[in-house]
Amino acid sequence: MPLTRAQVQHIAELAKLKLTEDEINRMTEQLSAILDYAARLQELDTDAIPPTASVVPLQNMMRDDAVLPSLPREDVLANAPDRNEEGEFFRVRAILEGDG
Secondary structure, X not given: OOOOHHHHHHHHHHOOOOOXXXXXXXXXXXXXXXXXXXXXXXXXXXXXXXXXXXOOOOOOOOOOOOOOOOOOHHHHHOOOOOEOOOOOOEOOOOOOOOOO
């Protein structure tokens, strides 16, 4: 399905693209080729092919939850740019402003 230059210019306008004359010529050719390919795909008989949500079988990889020791608080906070006086938690500046 060949596109006209006017159609390509209209598509470019809708997409808010400014194309040069070379780009219009190239896009006319390339978009026409894409539409031709899509038309060829429409001709395929897919009646015997069941619809699929995925082409590869999916399987959840689950593992048992295991309680493990966490990092010591001192190690976690060692590179904190700001922490409270007792060194127990990160301190961040407020990002929300309120009226009251």
